[in-house]
Structures are given as structure tokens and as C-alpha cells.
Amino acid sequence: MPYTIALAGNPNSGKTTVFNTLTGSRQHVGNWPGVTVDKKEGVYRKDRQMNIVDLPGTYSLSPYSAEEVIAHDFIVKQRPDCVIDIIDGTSLERNLYLALQIMETGVPTVLGINMMDEVALRNDHIDFKRLEAEFGVEVVPLEARSGKGIDALMEAVKRTIEGNRLPKRLAVYDLATKVDEDTLADKRYSCITEVVQASVRHGSKTGPAHISITDRIDRVLTHKIWALPAFAFIMYFMFAATFSENFLFVKGLPSPGIALASLVETLWGSLTDVVSTLLSSAGAADWAYSLIISGIMEGLGAVLGFLPLILVLYVLMSFLEDSGYMARVAFVMDRLFRKFGLSGRSFIPLLMGFGCSVPAIMATRTLDNEKDRRITTLLCGFMPCGAKLTIFIMFVSTFFSSGNKTLVLFFIYMLSLSVSVVVSLLINKIAYKGETSNFLMELPQYRLPTLRSVGIHGYEKVKGFIQKAGTVILAATILIWALSNFNFSSFNGNNQRQYGTPLAPIESSFLASVGKAVAPIFIPAGFGEWRPTVGIATGWIAKEMVVVTLAQLYAEDINETYLAQYFADASPDELSEYGFEDGIYDSEAASDIYTEAVLMTGGDAHGLPTLKEDIPTRQAALAYMAFNLLCMPCFAAVGAMRRELKSWRRTFGQVGIQMLTAYIVAVAIHMLGNLLF
């Protein structure tokens, strides 16, 4: 008969390392009902009969936080065959508090005393036989990082289950219902202190080796003056390692994230070319060709392209988390972020949002409070990511060519931050009624993370993204593809007769019809025309698609004569720099090159005159930029939101808030702009 074994323990006790060692790659990540807390399960590598459930890390079983309720209910209601409680041997007293509460429930329990290497460094001696006698459960020494003691732990679990060994009833367990909470906590701790005094001999060394290392590191990292520069440096390094194209200030040196991403992109591009050639030579119908190349391959490419960024960022984040620095981030930044209704730890996801919302949203997982996690996920969508930057650059150079372009970009960044602060404060006020999260948190000792655990975290994250977000991205991309390539005439044969294909040109597609129907909503924002509206919708595939779509929809402005004239003065060297092969002007490639190398980089101040008719004023242009900044992020980010929020209802709720915010801000900018100028 299979056994259920629950793994409990304080945060930072090495519980996750034990879980990874026990289950290897045989893990399944789900979620506990109703909350955004991961539920990890797996079978023991050496005995498939043992099913292990990783409970959230908690300091107690008092039913206050979501994590504590989950751990409490699982132990009390599901009654696992055995609970393993992982205990940090360097902080026995606090760790035994949870152990005492677990043993009080009367479930068979095994205590694993972890960090024995550090205990030895301190010259402390723990009398395991004495602990066993005091609590009536098996107590096993562990060094989870090197895997020492894991087999012995599982043998103890087996003996405990088969011998039906129950914890000894201590007198303190009977107090639970009889005394007030102060006395109870006090009695529990007194009981623990007695046991610890009887079974632990502290080393003769004053100032144990490991504490002093932590102290020495903290002398810089939480120092009055140095803490902030050190923090800024670490954050810069993290951001640059994930997103920078000139890593460590070396021009042209891509960061690990960018290098991997462009490798994936190149490989995927070649595969797309191969598939495209195969389809053409097989004589595929052009709607099938378009579905596979522009729908499926594009959608899959969007999923794959994010994997390197998620992997690199998450490996770095779990390094910071496992090393103990993340707790210091919260310690250093808390005061500032609490003013905005967030936690100090929200800083990292929001900063990463400037690069890409997808890894940023995935990074909200390290926030330890449900409310902060949800609000930060929402705010990540407001950040001006790298892809949105292409829209801003194109608009700034097209609409503000004579003005101060830097100032307009600066305005967009400030807008993103101030909208985030206002929305966060409002949500705190409305949805959480000023409920403040408490900040009692352990500052764990610094430890060098193991490659294995950092690797497993990165792998888990990438796998989770593919499973939970991949389908969303693919489905949504295909939907927008279908809407922009079909209309009613696709199905009654009219297109076939007229164009020789069922596909419709984008300007008469379903998407254009929807755009025409929806566009009047945007009249108060100054851009109530169908083409800008369609641009917003294709931006949900990927934000840089806004520029591509606008170029497509205003193709009359980018006709052959215009392009030939635009590139006429360019020398062969300049032409090859733009992307023309061998520096020779090619009228077929010119339109794509113009979009990518000129529009997206803001090269043509006089481009797209018809766009300027649809978006007639600067305030309308600004409103359009603001709307794209704040509205629903790309489908990949929505997939990541779904993965982190663990519910469609909450995901749609957040997208709704983003759309509403975008609309209100866009209208406000347009109207205020009209009043002022």
C-alpha cells in the first residue's frame, strides 16, 4: 500500500533541498485550492510506494497565513502516514517550536536535523538519543546539501510507519485548550528550552565561525551607507545578465540571456525556413501555409523565445534566494515599498518588467505574501518592457520630431511608475481594506547555494511556463491570426474568385471589422480610428507587432516610390547596415527592412503621413502610447499571469483592471492635453 509522507519545516531549513534529493526529477507541481501557493508532490526515488507531499515552509501551525492553514489542515485533516519535519540544527529552539506543534497532533513524526556541517563548525554537540527519548520520535542527523543522512531518514520513516510509532504525549500538549495564547507559546518554548539544554552542548568557541561570516557579509550588505549601492549593483548585474546586449559595458557582448535567446531565435528561424520550403514544395494551400507559418510557428516561437530569459533570470533569483540575500532585499527596501502598499521583495519583479514582463511575472513567486504577489503580478503589466519601447520610439520620432524626444520617453517611464503606485494604493484600499502584512521574518545565514538546487529551480520554472502558459500563447496567437486573415468572403468563395485564395487582406478581415466597431470607444482618447485600434489588438501577440501592423495597415504610405526615395541617398555601406543584402537596394525586401530598421528605431520623422491623420494631435499620440503601455500585456505575459495566479477568474480580473486603467489614463492624457495646449 502506498504511503503518504508530508514534508514540513521552517523556511530556510533546507526542506526544499531534502525534497529535491528525495524525489529527483519525479515531481509534480500543482496548487493548493484557492491560493497561489505551489503544491509539490513526488515519489521517493528509492521506493515508489512512498508519496511525498512538500508542505509550504512555515514557522508554526497557527492558522493565520495561507501557508500555515495549508500545513495545519494537511497534517490534521489528511493525516499523512508520517510527517518529516526538517529542522535547522543551528537554530534548534525556533525550529523545534513547529516540531512540537506537529507532534502534538499525534501523527507519526520523524525529525531530520539539517545543517549538521554548520553545527560541527560551531563545535556544538547534539545528543540525538536524548532528543529521541524526550519526544518519543526518531531523530536523524542530515546534511541535505551533500545528501548525507537522506537514506537513514527514509529508513527511520519506514520503521516509524511500520512500527506505528506515535510521538510521546508531553504534558505541554494538554495545555492547548486550557490556557491563553501567551502562556501556551511561553510553555511550549520553555519545554523546548529544557530539552535543548539537556541535549545540546554548545561549543567552547566564542563567536562561531559561520555566524561571523554572515555578520561580516551583512556589515556591507545591510550597512547604513553601503547597503543601497551594493543593492543597486546586484540588481544591475541581474538585469544586465538577463537582458543586456552590451554585457558588462563591453560593446556587442551579449549577456547569457540575450545570447541564448538569439540562439533560440536563429534556430527557430531556420526551422521555420525549412518548414516553409517543405510546404511550398508540397504545394500546400496558402491558407494552410499561412496557418502553419504565421499562426503555429509564430506562436511556438513566441513561447520558445522567452525560455532563455526565464531560465537565466530564475537561476540568478534562486541563487539570491538560496544564499539568503533575498531576505536582505526585503530588509533594505521595505520602508520605501510599504509606502506604496507593496513589499520590499516586489522590487525585483518590477525592475525585471523593464526588460520583459514574462520572466518578471514568473519572479513574483519569491514574494512570500499572497496579497503582494497578486498586486505585483498586476503591476508587472504596466512596466515599459523592451518590446513596448519599439512603439514609443516610433511614435516619439514620428510625432515629436521637433520636440524634446527624451522628455517624452521620460514621461512614459514616469507614467508607468506613477500609475503603478496609484493602482497599488487603490487596490490596497479597496480590495484589502488597508490590511497590512506583518514583516516578522528570519534573516537567515548566508549559505553558498548548490548548483543542483539552483538548476532544479530554473528547470522547474521553464517547465511550468511551457505547460501552463504555452497553450494560452499558442491559442491566442492563432486566434488573432485567424481574425486578421479571414472574413465572411473566405467561406463563400468570394475571396477565392477575387484573389485566388480564401485569405482576406488585413484591411477587410474580421479583425478590421471588429476594429471599426470598437474604434469609436477611443474617440475621447483621440485615436478613434480602426487602424490604430487593430494595432493595439495585434500588439497582444507581441508588443512590437503594433509597429509591424501599423506599417502593414498604412502600406499606402510605404509604397515603392516612397521607399525608393527614402533609401535613394544611402550608400552601399549604409544599405547593408539597414539589412539589404550586399548593400544593394531590393524593392521586395524594402518594406520589411523599413519597418524593422527605420520605424522601430525611430529613423523617419516624416513617415506614415496617413497615421498622422488618424492620430491627429500630439496629445492623441501620447494617449495612444499610454494605452499600449498600460493595457493588457502580450499573451505570453497573460499566460505567465495565469500560471502565477493559478486561476482564470483572477487572471481575467487583472486584465480587466489593466484595460480599464489604460483607458482612463489615455482619455485623461488626451483631454488634459487639449486643455493645456
Added chain:
Amino acid sequence: MTLGDLRPGEKAKVVSIGTTGAMRQRILDMGVTPNVQVQLIKIAPLGDPVEITVRGYQLSLRKSEASLIVVEK
């Protein structure tokens, strides 16, 4: 006096916890119980929160939380 009044390096003994409900339980659960010895280690660079040592480990808490904990030297 309260834990929030201590200066870095000062030690004190906890007398009582001046709050109720979840916050009180959390403070107690973390080992800050009446009669326990605590030492204020440092104040964060922006002036809040603070770091204390209690029961052999480092705990951080906000000043607003520290001011709920009555101590005596």
C-alpha cells in the same frame, strides 16, 4: 519602554506583547515570548525595519511591530 526604543547593541528582556490576534500569535510563534532575552542588532538603511537576535537567530521586524513589544533592561 518597548523594543522599538532600544539602540543598536542594547539588550533587554521581553515583558509583554501589546497587541492581539494574528499579529500577537505571529510574534509569539517567532519566539518573542515574555521573559526571553533580545538584543537589537541594527536598523535598516532607510530607518526601518530593525534586526534583533532572539533565541539564537536573527529576526527582522518593522518598528511599528517592535513598538508593540514591551521590554525592560
